[in-house]
Every structure is written in structure tokens, then in C-alpha cells.
Amino acid sequence: MANRLAKATSPYLLQHAENPVDWWEWGPEAFAEARRRDAPVLLSVGYAACHWCHVMAHESFEDDTTAAYMNEHYVNVKVDREERPDVDAVYMQATTAMTGHGGWPMTVVLDHDGAPFFAGTYFPDQPRHGSASFMQVLTGLSDAWRNRGDDVRATAGRVAEHLRNAAELPSYVITAERIDAAVTTLAREFDPMAGGFGEAPKFPPSMVLEFLRRYGAGSADDGKETVRQARHMLARTVAAMAGSGMYDQVGGGFARYSVDRGWVVPHFEKMLYDNAQLVGLYARLGNELGDRVAAETADFMIRELLTAEGGFASALDADSEGEEGTFYVWSPQQLVDVLGEDDGPWAAELFGVTEAGTFEGGTSTLQLRHRPTDRADLERLAEVRTRLLRAREERVRPARDDKVVAAWNGLAITGLVDAARRLRRPEYLHMARDAAQLLADTHLRDGRLLRVSRDGVAGPHAGVLEDYGCVASGFLALAQATAEGRWLDLATGLIDEALRGFAADDGGFHDTHADAETLVTRPRDPGDNASPSGLSSLVHALVDAHALTGEGRYRDAAEAALGTVAVLAEKAPRFAGWSLAAAVTMLDGPLEVAVVGPEGEDRDALEARALRIPGAVVVTAEDASDDIPLLSGRSPVDGRPAAYVCRGFVCERPVTEPDAIG
Structure with a gap:
């Protein structure tokens, strides 16, 4: 018999609709029921592609005995973290503060005001690896609620106060010297053997790599030690990730992270937000490696994540056939079965597939640490990849979380536009425009964003700051690529709403709108995680909007917001x-370039040169247009395509030769 979650739109919640647990969705009704019964609230947070969420569900939430105890002693609330990032952020902060670590599934027990007095992540069905069983946790907390209520309330009060105080952020200017210091800190945390930062697990550091790219490419001082370090860390990491088991060597696209230091074995779920960012990062590298990985990853997104409505689905699951990674790994014999006695062993050697295996059961992830350079071998590799992809399509596919998240689709639009312009792939621009149209038609209501949609129908949850920042950035990217003023208008409308509804008194931003649901604290986290924070995403939108419109208030807002993240940038640059x-772009820029003239090789060459400049805002059009102020009064020169270049509020004479842009 289905529970309340059967009416949910979230694929993750629907996965739990047949549980014997009497789940509630997050909302005042659940807390009212908890007060009526004088029971604590058990909050369980996860997402559809989360492997250990599935394990805990199978072990505990599908177990009749466990479910009966939960139903008798708790009011049980299930939340999709991707649908309600505000709820997730508040209680992840509590979980980290109380336990020293976080992750999903997240298990938090709350009082009737939403204040947490216990927090953890995955709990097994039996005590193991030093962890209490889930049932032991449930019984212990229920006893505390009934018999030690004063202690419970005191704990909840202390945690709630800590969460409220943690929202206060100091502020100062991010200077060139502090940016240099951030590179030095990153160099200390860099893994010289395998690339990336830290040890295991390793996540693709997309935003840090873009910082290093801009810092290294934008400096005129090639001999400066931090410049050398930035270039080395960037080159080593993008190459290591592209050749790793975390990258799908058959179908393109990146898994969420590697469980080991050497990028050999991934956690196999594929998230839109990772791939959307990495498409753009690799496209902006401007070399053969970057072009190839960007195209393969964009093709993966279009092939496997594109929805019927033109948006992009959130994720592919890690599991298929009840096991993690089954869809992606190979044994030597499986390669021979598909490729034959000649190509099978050749592919096994090339991809590092051994009898012992690098994964489980004698299977291996595919790695391509040394890509062939011989033309015949490259053609052979392309044919092998095609045949393996065709054979893999016969396997049981991982499930797809097909909800469309506004912020992540904003990232996808930006990434696809970057790839379209730099790789000369107009089909990517068409896909980006379709996704943007879906957001404009379905997620945008009276100037406000809704967070998710599914099957073309928007859900009820309000957009958070990252939605406004990422979607505005996507619209601005389209405005630059198409010269269509409507995308600029939509973007500035979102930015203005964000400035009105999310601003904090110190110049930074809250993550939820001023009129959003009141939680135990108003979430505010300027730190990047796997995707940009709301603050950093909005800062980028503000910078681009200022360049396109000349509106000084947008740059002022960006500078003030960056001040509130300065401490984090100095102390923990991996999260900023x-x-x-x-900040690098704003030191003396960004470079603003209007490329105008008839389509053709000459205009393409001007645009390509301008796009190689880190952080440049480049709008391309047939002729002058008042719809985008940067294009106003800008026309071809003597019938030839021309580039109008401005930096630091000063404009140069138009040029018609690419080498004159700089």
C-alpha cells in the first residue's frame, strides 16, 4: 500500500512511496502531527542517485519491523535534497557541526520547532564497523525524548543557536596579494602524483580549475612562481581526470567522484551539475584534450540526460541490476566477446583492464592514461569505443532522475554555449536555447523562479539563490552568443529580483528569499561545493550583466558580495x-568585446581570439543593436567584421585583425 509520498513529484520521494514507513513530505502538517502526538520528527534526506541512500532504504525503510517502530515513535519526514536545498543546507550544517562530517543519506532528529538534537548519516541494519544499528539509534533517541526531555531541549537549543550565529560573515576586499596567497595554499594541498587536491575521495574541482585557468592565463608575469604553479595544477588535473576511471571512456561524461586517490574507481552516479561545469571548463582550455572531452561530455548530456521538454535531467543512478557500477565495468573476456580476438586484448591493454580487475569480481573501470598518437590507432580506438557503446546499450541501464533543476540547467546552458562557440558546434547552441526556453516558460512565474519541474510541469518549491545566479548566467551566455536582447532582459530581471529578495545587510546574500518558509535558521553558505554557491553564481551573473549593460550597481553588488567570502577564499580556497x-576577472576587467559583422571566417576568427581571453564577455552580432548596450553603436568597419574592445571603463578603437585583440 502506498504512503503519502505517492503524490510527490520528486523521483527520489517516489522511490519511497511503497515503503511501510508512514512518510510525510516536509511541511507544517508534519510538525503539527508531531505536536499532536508529542513525538520527535525523524528527518531523512537523500537523493535519487545516492547509492547508500538505496542501501539504507532497503535495509531499514523497507523492513516491516523497523518501519513499525518508526511509525509508532516518530513522525517521519523524507526530503529530496535536490528539490529542497534550503532544508538540506540547514541540517547538513547541523550534522557537520555535531559529528564532524556530513553526507547522504542524512538522518536528523528534530524537536517540534525544527531544532535538531541528533544527527548522523547512514546507519546499518546491524551494528558494524563501529556504528550502532539504526534500530539502536531509534530506540535510544525515543527513550531520551520520553525520559530526558530537558536534556533534549537543551541540546536542540544549543544547536539552533550555533546555526544562527554561524550565518555571520566578516568582510574585506579580495586583493591581488590575497589571490596569490590562495594559489599558494592550493599548491600545498595539491596531489603531485595524481592531480587534484587532497587524498580520497576525490571530486572534480571544476570551479577551482577555472580559477587556476584564469589566474595562469591572465598573468603577464610568466616567471612568477604562483603562475607556474597554477598552470601546472590545472594541466595535471584536467589530464588526469580525462584519462581516469572517473571519466566514461566509452560514452563520455564524468562520474560524481573517485573513491580513491588515483581516480581509478568512481562512485558511478553521473550528475548534471558536474558534467555541465566540466563541458565548459574543458572547452575553455583551447587545446585538443579540452575540445575532445568537452564534445564527448556534451554529447553524453544530450544523449542520456536530455528530456522530452528540452531540459536536462538531474542524474543517472550509480546502480543497475542492484549493484553499483555494473553498467560501466568490463572484464578481459567481455571485451573479447564484443570486440573479437584481435581488438579485445588490444582494448584491454589500452584501457587497463586486467584479470585481477580494478573494481569488483574481476572487472575493471576503463582508463585511458596514454591516448594513442598514431592516426591508425586513433581510428581503431574510435571504432572500439563505438562498438563498446553499442554493446553496453544492451545492458540494464541505471535509473534516471528526470526532474529538471533550474540551477543545474542554468549551468548546462552556460557549458553548452561555451562548447558551441569554441568548438564551432551550433547544435550545442540549439540545445542550450531549448533548455533556456523551458526555464523561461515553465520555471519563471511573475519574475520569480521555481526550483524544479518534471514532465514539463513545475513543482511548488521556490527557487533558491543558486537558481537565480546559475539561470541568469545561462541567459547571459545566450545573450552573448545570439545577440538576442530577450535573454539579457530575462537575466537582469532575475538579478534584480535576487538583489531585492536575497540580499544580506553586510553586502552578501542569503540562500533563500526573504519571504521563503522560515526554518530554524535562514541558510547562508558562501562556500562552493560540487556546484557553485548561490553567492558565487550570482557574482558571476552580476559581473557579466555589468559588462553587457554598463549598470554600475551590478558591479558594486558583486564587489560587496565578494568581500563577504574573502575569509573563506583565504583560508579554504578549495571551497571558494x-x-x-x-575576483581574478574583476581585478582589471572583465574584457568587454563586441564582435560585429556578417557571418563567416573573418568574424569567427575575431570571436575565437576574444574568447581565448580568460573571463572575457564577448557578444557577437551582425550589426549594432540597442537591445544589448554593449552592441549599441557598434557596426562593421568598411563592411568588414570588427571587434570593439573595452577594459576598465576605457574603450579602444575597433580592430579588424584578431591579433589586435588583447
Whole structure:
């Protein structure tokens, strides 16, 4: 018999609709029921592609005995973290503060005001690896609620106060010297053996790598030690990730992270937000490696994540056939079965597939640490990839979380536009425009964003700051690529709403709108995680909007917001990469370029040269247009395509030769 979640739109919640647990969705009704019964609230947070969320569900939430105890002693609330990032952010902050670590599934127990007094992540069905069983946790907390109520309330009060105080952020200017210091800190945390930062697990540091790209490419001092370090860290990491088991060597696209230091074995779920960012990062590298990986990843997104409505689905699951990674790994014999006695062993050697295996059961992830250079071998590799992809399509596919998240589709639009312009792939621009149209038609209501949609129908949850920042950035990217003023208008409308509804008194931003649901604290986290923070995403939108419109208030807002993340950027730059990338661009820029003239090789060459400049805002059009102020009064020169270049509020004479842009 289905529970209340059967009416949900979230694929993650629907996965739990047949549980014997009497789940509630997050909302005042659940807390009213908890007060009526004088029971604590058990909050369980996860997402559809989360492997350990599935394990805990199978072990505990599908177990009749466990469910009966939960139903008797708790009011149980299930939340999709991707649908309600505000709820997730508040209680992840609590979980980290109370336990020293976080992750999903997240298990938090709350009082009737939403204040947490216990927090953890995955709990097994039996005690193991030093962890209490889930049932032990449930019984212990229920006893505390009934018999030690004063202690419970005191704990909840202390945690709630800590969460409220943690929202206060100091502020100062991010200077060139502090940016240099951030590179030095990153160099200390860099893994010289395998690339990336830290040890295991390793996540693709997309935003940090873009910061290093802008810092290294934008400096005139090639001999400066931090410049050398930035270039090395960037080159080593993008190459290591592209050749790793975390990258799908058959179908393109990146898994969420590697469980080991050497990028060999991924956690196999594929998230839109990772791939959307990495498409753009690799496209902006401007070399053969970058072009190839960007195209393969964009093709993956279009092939496997594109929805019927033109948006992009959130994720592919890690599991298929009840096991993680089954869809992606190979044994030597499986390669021979598909490719034959000649190509099978050749592919096994090339991809590092051994009898012992690098994964489980004698299977291996595919790695391509040394890509062939011989033309015949490259053609052979392309044919092998095609045949393996065709054979893999016969396997049981991982499930797809097909909800469309506004912020992540904004990232996808920006990434696809970057790839379209730099790789000369107009089909990517068409896909980006379709996704943007879906957001404009379905997610945008009276100037406000809704967070998610599914099957073309928007859900009820309000957009958070990252939605406004990422979608505005996507619209601005389209405005630059198409010269269509409507995208600029939509973007500035979102930015203005964000400035009205999310601004904090110190110049930074809250993550939820001023009229959003009141939680135990108003979430505010300027730190990037796997995707840009709301603050850093909005800063980028503000910088681009200022360049396109000349509106000084947008730059003022960006500078004030960056001040509130300065401490984080200095002390933990791995979690401020996107803000640091904006800060580098804002030191004396961004470069503003209007390329105007008839389509053709000459205009393409001007545009390509301008796009190679880190952080440049480049709008391309047939002729002058008042719809985008940067294009106003800008026309071809003597019938030839021309580039109008401005930096630091000063404009140069138009040029018609690419080498004159700089």
C-alpha cells in the first residue's frame, strides 16, 4: 500500500512511496502531527542517485519491523535534497557541526520547532564497523525524548543557536596579494602524483580549475612562481581526470567522484551539475584534450540526460541490476566477446583492464592514461569505443532522475554555449536555447523562479539563490552568443529580483528569499561545493550583466558580495574557487568585446581570439543593436567584421585583425 509520498513529484520521494514507513513530505502538517502526538520528527534526506541512500532504504525503510517502530515513535519526514536545498543546507550544517562530517543519506532528529538534537548519516541494519544499528539509534533517541526531555531541549537549543550565529560573515576586499596567497595554499594541498587536491575521495574541482585557468592565463608575469604553479595544477588535473576511471571512456561524461586517490574507481552516479561545469571548463582550455572531452561530455548530456521538454535531467543512478557500477565495468573476456580476438586484448591493454580487475569480481573501470598518437590507432580506438557503446546499450541501464533543476540547467546552458562557440558546434547552441526556453516558460512565474519541474510541469518549491545566479548566467551566455536582447532582459530581471529578495545587510546574500518558509535558521553558505554557491553564481551573473549593460550597481553588488567570502577564499580556497575566478576577472576587467559583422571566417576568427581571453564577455552580432548596450553603436568597419574592445571603463578603437585583440 502506498504512503503519502505517492503524490510527490520528486523521483527520489517516489522511490519511497511503497515503503511501510508512514512518510510525510516536509511541511507544517508534519510538525503539527508531531505536536499532536508529542513525538520527535525523524528527518531523512537523500537523493535519487545516492547509492547508500538505496542501501539504507532497503535495509531499514523497507523492513516491516523497523518501519513499525518508526511509525509508532516518530513522525517521519523524507526530503529530496535536490528539490529542497534550503532544508538540506540547514541540517547538513547541523550534522557537520555535531559529528564532524556530513553526507547522504542524512538522518536528523528534530524537536517540534525544527531544532535538531541528533544527527548522523547512514546507519546499518546491524551494528558494524563501529556504528550502532539504526534500530539502536531509534530506540535510544525515543527513550531520551520520553525520559530526558530537558536534556533534549537543551541540546536542540544549543544547536539552533550555533546555526544562527554561524550565518555571520566578516568582510574585506579580495586583493591581488590575497589571490596569490590562495594559489599558494592550493599548491600545498595539491596531489603531485595524481592531480587534484587532497587524498580520497576525490571530486572534480571544476570551479577551482577555472580559477587556476584564469589566474595562469591572465598573468603577464610568466616567471612568477604562483603562475607556474597554477598552470601546472590545472594541466595535471584536467589530464588526469580525462584519462581516469572517473571519466566514461566509452560514452563520455564524468562520474560524481573517485573513491580513491588515483581516480581509478568512481562512485558511478553521473550528475548534471558536474558534467555541465566540466563541458565548459574543458572547452575553455583551447587545446585538443579540452575540445575532445568537452564534445564527448556534451554529447553524453544530450544523449542520456536530455528530456522530452528540452531540459536536462538531474542524474543517472550509480546502480543497475542492484549493484553499483555494473553498467560501466568490463572484464578481459567481455571485451573479447564484443570486440573479437584481435581488438579485445588490444582494448584491454589500452584501457587497463586486467584479470585481477580494478573494481569488483574481476572487472575493471576503463582508463585511458596514454591516448594513442598514431592516426591508425586513433581510428581503431574510435571504432572500439563505438562498438563498446553499442554493446553496453544492451545492458540494464541505471535509473534516471528526470526532474529538471533550474540551477543545474542554468549551468548546462552556460557549458553548452561555451562548447558551441569554441568548438564551432551550433547544435550545442540549439540545445542550450531549448533548455533556456523551458526555464523561461515553465520555471519563471511573475519574475520569480521555481526550483524544479518534471514532465514539463513545475513543482511548488521556490527557487533558491543558486537558481537565480546559475539561470541568469545561462541567459547571459545566450545573450552573448545570439545577440538576442530577450535573454539579457530575462537575466537582469532575475538579478534584480535576487538583489531585492536575497540580499544580506553586510553586502552578501542569503540562500533563500526573504519571504521563503522560515526554518530554524535562514541558510547562508558562501562556500562552493560540487556546484557553485548561490553567492558565487550570482557574482558571476552580476559581473557579466555589468559588462553587457554598463549598470554600475551590478558591479558594486558583486564587489560587496565578494568581500563577504574573502575569509573563506583565504583560508579554504578549495571551497571558494568560483568566487576567486570572479575576483581574478574583476581585478582589471572583465574584457568587454563586441564582435560585429556578417557571418563567416573573418568574424569567427575575431570571436575565437576574444574568447581565448580568460573571463572575457564577448557578444557577437551582425550589426549594432540597442537591445544589448554593449552592441549599441557598434557596426562593421568598411563592411568588414570588427571587434570593439573595452577594459576598465576605457574603450579602444575597433580592430579588424584578431591579433589586435588583447
